Amino acid sequence: MTEVRKATTGTGGDGAATVPISEIAGATTLKRNILSMPEVMAQSVANMAPTAAMALLPLLVFLNAGNGTWLSFLIAVVLMGCVGYCAVQFAKRMQSAGSFYVWVTHGLGPGAGHIAGWGLQLGYIATGMATIYGVGIFGADFIHRFIPGVDPLNPFLLAALFLLDVGVMVTLAITDIQLSARTALTLEAISITAVLILVVSTWVVRGPIDTAQFSFKGVVPGGIITGIVLAIFAFVGFESAGSLGMEAKNPYKNIGRAILWSAIIIGCFYVVVSYSQVLGFQPTNGGYAKSSAPMPDLAALIGLGGILDKVIALGLTISAGACTLACINASARIALTMSHDGMGVPALTRTGLKRTPYVAIWTVAVPMIAFPLLTTILRQSPIDGTGWTGTIATFGFMTGYALVAFAAPLYLRRINQASPLVWVTGLVGLVSMIIVFWASWKPEWITAILPFLPFPPISGVYAWLPPVFVLWVAIGLAWYLIIRRTQPHVASALGTRYETVEQHTAQAG
Numbered sequence: 001m002t003e004v005r006k007a008t009t010g011t012g013g014d015g016a017a018t019v020p021i022s023e024i025a026g027a028t029t030l031k032r033n034i035l036s037m038p039e040v041m042a043q044s045v046a047n048m049a050p051t052a053a054m055a056l057l058p059l060l061v062f063l064n065a066g067n068g069t070w071l072s073f074l075i076a077v078v079l080m081g082c083v084g085y086c087a088v089q090f091a092k093r094m095q096s097a098g099s100f101y102v103w104v105t106h107g108l109g110p111g112a113g114h115i116a117g118w119g120l121q122l123g124y125i126a127t128g129m130a131t132i133y134g135v136g137i138f139g140a141d142f143i144h145r146f147i148p149g150v151d152p153l154n155p156f157l158l159a160a161l162f163l164l165d166v167g168v169m170v171t172l173a174i175t176d177i178q179l180s181a182r183t184a185l186t187l188e189a190i191s192i193t194a195v196l197i198l199v200v201s202t203w204v205v206r207g208p209i210d211t212a213q214f215s216f217k218g219v220v221p222g223g224i225i226t227g228i229v230l231a232i233f234a235f236v237g238f239e240s241a242g243s244l245g246m247e248a249k250n251p252y253k254n255i256g257r258a259i260l261w262s263a264i265i266i267g268c269f270y271v272v273v274s275y276s277q278v279l280g281f282q283p284t285n286g287g288y289a290k291s292s293a294p295m296p297d298l299a300a301l302i303g304l305g306g307i308l309d310k311v312i313a314l315g316l317t318i319s320a321g322a323c324t325l326a327c328i329n330a331s332a333r334i335a336l337t338m339s340h341d342g343m344g345v346p347a348l349t350r351t352g353l354k355r356t357p358y359v360a361i362w363t364v365a366v367p368m369i370a371f372p373l374l375t376t377i378l379r380q381s382p383i384d385g386t387g388w389t390g391t392i393a394t395f396g397f398m399t400g401y402a403l404v405a406f407a408a409p410l411y412l413r414r415i416n417q418a419s420p421l422v423w424v425t426g427l428v429g430l431v432s433m434i435i436v437f438w439a440s441w442k443p444e445w446i447t448a449i450l451p452f453l454p455f456p457p458i459s460g461v462y463a464w465l466p467p468v469f470v471l472w473v474a475i476g477l478a479w480y481l482i483i484r485r486t487q488p489h490v491a492s493a494l495g496t497r498y499e500t501v502e503q504h505t506a507q508a509g
Contacts, residue, residue, distance in 0.1 A: 034178050037254045040241050042185035044262035046326035047127070047237030050269055051191035051319035052134050057234050058274035059294050065227030067212050068219040070275040072227030077267030079228070079432045080235040082425035083401045084260040086408035087239055089422055091256035095499050099242030100400040101334055105495025107407025107414075111480055113495035114343065117334055118476035119399030120239075121364075122469070124331035126393035127237060128368035131327065133386040134320030135165040136372070141293065142313040155376045162376070166369045169325040173332070174358045177247055180329055187322040191315035192269070198299055198308060199273060202280040205302040210279040226455055229439045232432075233390065234270055236397040237323070238263045239404075240330040246499070327368070332360035342490040343483065388461055391440065395469040398433045405429030441466035 058069060065072045090103035100120055105113025139161045140152035150157070172180045211217075241258035245251050280298045281288030291297045295316070296309035336357040339348035352358040375385045409423045439446055440462075443455030484491035 035181055035244055035248045037249070037258065038185060039178065039181035040244055040248045040254050041258040041262055042181050042188065043244055043326055043329065044238050044241040044258050045188050045266060046184035046322040047124075047240040047330060048235060048262065048266055049131060049134070049237070049319045049323035050188070050234075050266045051195055051315050052131070052138070052323060053234040054195060054270065054273045054277075055134075055138070055293075055295060055316050057230065058270075058277050059288065059291065061227040061230045061274065062278060063289060064230065065223045066219050067210075067215075067217050067278065068224045069227060069278050070213060070271050071216070072224055073231045073234075073267070073270045073274050075224075075228050076231035076235065077264060077271065079232065079428065080238060080263040080267060081260065082432075083405050083429040084238065084263045085425045086405045086422060086429055087242065087259050088256035089408045089412060089419075090404070091242060091245070091259060092252050095245030095248075095251045095255060096337060099245065099330075099334070100239060100404050101337060102495045103242075103411075104400070104403045104407045107411035108403060110491055110494035110496075111477075111484075112403055112407070114338075114480045115473060115476055116400045116403045117338055117495075118479075119396045119403075119473065121331060121334055121338075121396070122472055123236060123393045123396030123400070124240070124327045124334070125364055125367055126389045126396060128324055128327035128331065128364070129371050129389040130386050130393060131320045131323040132162050132165055132368060132372045133382045133389065135317055135324065136161040136376075137382050137386065138313060138316035138320055139165075141296075142310065142317055145296075145310050145313055153382070155379065158376050158382055159373055162369060162372050165321050165324055166365055169321065169328055170361060170365050172325055173328045173361050174352060174354070174356050176354045177244070177329065177356055180325055181244075184322045184325050187318045191319040191322075194308070194311045194315035195273060195295065198295060198304075198312060199276040201302055201304055201308070202276045202298065206279050206282070208279075210275070210282060212282065213275060213278060222455075226439075229436050231270070232436055233394050235263060235267065236394050237326065237330075238266070239397075239400070240326060243330040243333040324368070328361055328365055331364040332357045335360040335364060341494050341496075342487065343479070343494065384461070388465065391462060392465050392469055395437060395440070395466065396472075398437055399473065402430050402433035405433070437466075 058073075061072050062069045087100070087103065090106065094102065094106070096102040101113055101117025103113075104116035136158040137152075140150070140154070140157050143157070144150050144152040172183055239259050241248075241255055241262065245255050248254050277294055277298060278288065280301060281291070281294075284301070287297075287301075288294065295312050296305075299305055299308040299312060335344060335348050336351075338344045339346060339360070348357070348360045348363060350357070350359045371389065372382070372385060376382065405426045405428075407426075409418070409426045412418050412422055435446070439455055441458070443458060447455055480491065480494075
């Protein structure tokens, strides 16, 4: 029987006991080593939903950064690259369906690991809600462009699109992870191609050089910083390939590459698309700031309305649907791993004939669809709902990002492989996540310290979201402390079910 080491100290070494590989969460309960590098990367790309992210986010960044919009996105690429590089340090040494939950445990201990997984779970579920809203918004807009008499905000139409999205994506997630990955890859490829056609068309019509953007005309430093805060929102979910560690081919190379390269490649896509949107609207004298559907409107501005605008509307719908699928897959696998560790309902560990965690999939899908349906019944704007759920999701993701950035250099020092570069990237990742969260909660404090960085005040529902997030973290922490007090053997073993590169090599041999 193949034996592997199960760390009890979070370091992967001291005090470790041996357990059969059959006991490792995801080692036999998930279908192993079937996903290629493109299929693994599709999980991260789909979770980022790049086409949907580019639907409105560049406009929000533009309202603060103006002609420096592209620079805000470029700096965000660097910051997310730092977080991704820290994640790679774990991904090339150990794999588990729990991803950051397991990795943070090895740098900061089981309590921090649990909070990382708890935060990511909030991120995936809330992002799933946001993308379900997105399918409704973009899908209804697509239908409206073909049938102008249809009200794109009709609650019955929106609810039907919500249910269709979840029904299709849950079916795909339960059927086969490889089918899920290939579907996500195909859907995102279609939608990204449509956007790139718009970008190239804009360059042909307007010319590729925009002197106003390269000279940063009218830009102030505070606007760039505010733009970075917003631009980071476009990257959340890039780490989700880590949840496929037990199902990927050559995982010790492909998982880390998928995480890092999805942030860099899609980040560069963001830079190009945001630059092109600002370029395309330059002759309209402020028309960009007034647009409610920038990409379809841009298609009309450059003479491709009636064709490309419909294709883009469909692409946005597809991108949002692919992200729903990615969120379901990642959230279910974290739930599976945490439940294997005794921090969830045992039923969540069940898998079906295709070795997909079908109970966990349904469990995470229910709240994803419930909130959009409830707010739609209450006649709340789906656009507002997208903003609320997207913001709370970002807080959840940033918890995992900050902790993995902090954990990576400490983990490497513990195993005597300290790296100055990891210390630098870890510090940059940690500090940037703290600033982004604080700017979303108490921006006036930052402005008081740095008056040249003005932030808009937070009001309405958005003022309540940070306290709601803090409550979520407090519940997760209280849960862990109760388990540690009542079942110390369970608490000490959290995040220790994983496979190392040495064990993987031995098993393959």
